[in-house]
Amino acid sequence: MAGEMYISGLTGSNFDGGAIVDQILQLKSLPLQKLQQEKALVQAKLSSLGNLSEGIGGFLSLFEGLVVDDLFSGKTASVSNGDILGATVTEEAPNIGFSVTVNRLAQGEIRVSNGGFANLTDTFGTSGTLTINYNTGSATESFSIDYNAGETLEDLVNRINSSQDRVKASIYYDGTSYKLMLSENDVGASTVETDTAGGVYAIEVTGIPSELGTGFDTLQNAQNAQIVIGSGNPITSPSNTFENVISGVTLEVKDIGSSTVTISESYSKVVSFFNDFAKKYNGLVKLVDELTTGEEALFRGDYTVSSVKTGLAERLDPLIELGLIDYDGDTGEISINTDKLNELLSSDPEKVKSLVQTIKDSYGSYLEGQKDIFGGFERTFNDRIESIDERIRTLATRLAQEEQILRREYAQLEAFIAQANEIRQRLQQFVVTLSQMNKGGGE
Numbered sequence: 001m002a003g004e005m006y007i008s009g010l011t012g013s014n015f016d017g018g019a020i021v022d023q024i025l026q027l028k029s030l031p032l033q034k035l036q037q038e039k040a041l042v043q044a045k046l047s048s049l050g051n052l053s054e055g056i057g058g059f060l061s062l063f064e065g066l067v068v069d070d071l072f073s074g075k076t077a078s079v080s081n082g083d084i085l086g087a088t089v090t091e092e093a094p095n096i097g098f099s100v101t102v103n104r105l106a107q108g109e110i111r112v113s114n115g116g117f118a119n120l121t122d123t124f125g126t127s128g129t130l131t132i133n134y135n136t137g138s139a140t141e142s143f144s145i146d147y148n149a150g151e152t153l154e155d156l157v158n159r160i161n162s163s164q165d166r167v168k169a170s171i172y173y174d175g176t177s178y179k180l181m182l183s184e185n186d187v188g189a190s191t192v193e194t195d196t197a198g199g200v201y202a203i204e205v206t207g208i209p210s211e212l213g214t215g216f217d218t219l220q221n222a223q224n225a226q227i228v229i230g231s232g233n234p235i236t237s238p239s240n241t242f243e244n245v246i247s248g249v250t251l252e253v254k255d256i257g258s259s260t261v262t263i264s265e266s267y268s269k270v271v272s273f274f275n276d277f278a279k280k281y282n283g284l285v286k287l288v289d290e291l292t293t294g295e296e297a298l299f300r301g302d303y304t305v306s307s308v309k310t311g312l313a314e315r316l317d318p319l320i321e322l323g324l325i326d327y328d329g330d331t332g333e334i335s336i337n338t339d340k341l342n343e344l345l346s347s348d349p350e351k352v353k354s355l356v357q358t359i360k361d362s363y364g365s366y367l368e369g370q371k372d373i374f375g376g377f378e379r380t381f382n383d384r385i386e387s388i389d390e391r392i393r394t395l396a397t398r399l400a401q402e403e404q405i406l407r408r409e410y411a412q413l414e415a416f417i418a419q420a421n422e423i424r425q426r427l428q429q430f431v432v433t434l435s436q437m438n439k440g441g442g443e
Contacts, residue, residue: 024406032395039388045298046381048291052305053374055287056367059280062273063364068357071273072349075248076266081259086252089263093248097262101228102253106240108184109194109202109222115213116153116177123150124209130156132182133204134166137191137238141166147209153178156209167203172219180212184222188239194221225253267345270352274336277359278325282333285309289332304377308370315362318355 075095077087084102127148134141143164147156153171157180160169165185172181182203184190192202202222208215224236227245235245242251249263291299292306299305309332316334319325324341325334345352 029399032392032399035388035392035395039385039392041298042381042384042388046378046385048298049374049378049381052287052291052308053371053378055284056308056371056374059284060364060367060371062276062280063360063367066360068353068360071269071356072265072267072353074266074269075263076268077249078262078264079259080261081257082254084253084255084257084259085261086254087261087263088250088252090248093246093263095264096246097260098230098246099258099260100251101258102256103226103228103234104223104256105253106187106225106238107220107223108187109190109192109218110181110183110220111201111203111205111216111218112172112174112182113180113208113212114215114217115211116172116174116179117211118177120154120171120178121152122211123152124156124211125149126210128207128209130160130205130207130209132160132164132167133206134190135192135200135202135204136189143167153180153212156180181219182216183220188237188241190222191224191236191238193223194218196221227251227253265349267342267349267352270345270356271338271341273356274324274341278334278336281312285312285332304373311366311370312363315359315366318358318362322351322355324355 073091075089075091075093077089077093079085079087085100124147127146130145130147132143132145134143141164143160143166145156145160145163147159157169157171160167160182166189168183168185170181170183172179182205184202190202192200194201196218201218203216205216224238225240225242226234226236227242228234229245235242240253242253245251249261251261288305288309291297292302294300313327313332316325316327319334320327322340322344324337324344326337327334341352
């Protein structure tokens with residue numbers, strides 16, 4: 001029965017039932033071991049098929065959702081003098097060339113109090129409220145900052161900076177005294193240009209502490225950047241960036257002077273596509289070789305797996321005919337002839353576009369089919385593993401039952417042998433005793 005304990009080797013004889021049972025079970029376990037080995041092999045193949053499916057899926061992802069026209073929609077801009085300006089463009093930019101003259105760069109207004117402290121440790125004698133008015137050109141933003149008697153100029157600077165972000169406060173030392181300096185934090189935030197004669201400023205201050213004087217002097221005027229495109233009218237910007245001066249064109253001016261800008265088609269996305277194509281193609285070819293080449297290859301001689309490499313190569317003909325790839329006959333891998341690709345893009349981009357569409361259709365449908373095929377194989381292998389597991393469980397249960405029966409039977413056999421040995425020993429003792437009695441009677 002379950003839970004019984006059978007102890008062998010205690011009969012005092014050379015008969016060891018437990019060892020015999022172990023040997024019998026070892027022989028009976030051979031089918032179980034074979035099943036476990038079969039399961040390990042199937043699991044290894046399933047894992048390899050998973051890697052192959054992943055490689056196929058990775059290659060397929062290059063074509064899924066690919067809009068061929070988008071690859072050819074990029075634009076690029078080049079400038080004759082990068083020290084003067086830079087240019088960035090979007091797909092909306094026209095294919096044109098134009099000259100740009102930079103007349104002036106944008107600069108922020110800087111103002112400084114006309115009075116100050118002799119020492120940084122000096123403090124304000126009274127309390128009050130200082131008001132900063134920042135003129136954006138379309139509105140005036142006001143900020144009130146309190147200061148207290150006994151505080152230093154540095155305390156006021158810190159309070160100004162923590163209360164708003166339009167104006168940056170600093171301490172300015174003119175060689176004689178420490179003054180309050182205010183400058184625009186973001187040059188592009190205001191279109192106002194300083195007009196000292198007209199009393200127009202981007203930064204104005206009221207409620208100035210008496211220790212800082214009676215007003216503010218201007219160290220640097222606020223100034224908008226100005227450019228001229230071709231022979232057109234001057235164009236201004238509060239910052240050194242001119243956005244959409246031409247549709248899809250942004251200019252970043254850097255210095256006074258002139259430069260030309262040329263806008264043309266950009267095929268960088270096309271080149272990237274072909275490089276990705278070669279990378280994913282070669283990765284899948286290597287994976288197929290690993291699974292099918294060599295004595296230890298899990299799918300050595302398996303046509304379905306090895307044919308993937310053939311299927312990939314058969315679809316290269318349009319690329320080979322145009323000289324866009326180099327094919328390595330030994331490894332089956334490819335490399336993109338970038339010079340030839342760029343040459344063809346310059347001379348006949350429509351032919352390249354048609355080629356990309358052909359590749360997408362050809363490889364997309366083929367890889368989709370292979371993905372389905374190997375997905376089916378994976379399901380089949382999973383079913384095999386489940387079947388093997390069921391056979392293992394059934395066999396293991398039967399072996400456990402047989403073990404109990406064998407151990408019980410051999411335990412009973414050992415008990416019988418022990419009992420026989422005991423009878424034998426008693427008979428021997430009886431014979432000895434009888435013999436001794438007969439000898440005594442003879443005397």
